[in-house]
Amino acid sequence: MADTLASLADSFKNMGVSRAYGTPVNLGGEEIVPVALVSFGFGGGTESEEGASGGGGGGFVVPLGVYRTVNGRPAFRPNTIAALVCLFPLVSVAAAAVRKTVRAVRR
Numbered sequence: 342m343a344d345t346l347a348s349l350a351d352s353f354k355n356m357g358v359s360r361a362y363g364t365p366v367n368l369g370g371e372e373i374v375p376v377a378l379v380s381f382g383f384g385g386g387t388e389s390e391e392g393a394s395g396g397g398g399g400g401f402v403v404p405l406g407v408y409r410t411v412n413g414r415p416a417f418r419p420n421t422i423a424a425l426v427c428l429f430p431l432v433s434v435a436a437a438a439v440r441k442t443v444r445a446v447r448r
Contacts, residue, residue: 360377360379360402361376361377361378361379362374362375362376362377363375363376363377371409371410372409372410373407373408373409374407374408374409375404375406375407376404376405376406376407376408376417377402377403377404377405378402378403378405378423378427379400379401379402380400380401380402381398381399381400381401382398382399382400383396383397383398383399384396384397384398403423403426403427404420404423405419405420405423405424405427406418406419406420406423406424407420
């Protein structure tokens with residue numbers, strides 16, 4: 342079990358800021374840096390008298406956009422589709438809160 346945990350820890354050492362901000366790329370004479378939302382997690386199992394249980398893990402990466410240089414200054418250019426996907430839960434919760442507030446005020 343200790344070998345498995347050490348193996349998992351080694352594989353996740355590379356996760357972090359280096360995954361969220363990609364390697365700068367020179368495109369058309371302009372340097373761009375890709376930016377992403379990176380999330381991951383994993384869990385383990387136990388052994389008991391009835392038997393052993395396993396574990397697993399997973400993750401996802403959402404491309405948020407790029408940083409590019411405009412007039413010598415960095416500027417962020419968002420990925421519109423990814424921004425809409427990321428904002429959907431926030432807009433849904435806000436809409437539900439407004440609906441409940443309006444219902445409460447009407448009573």
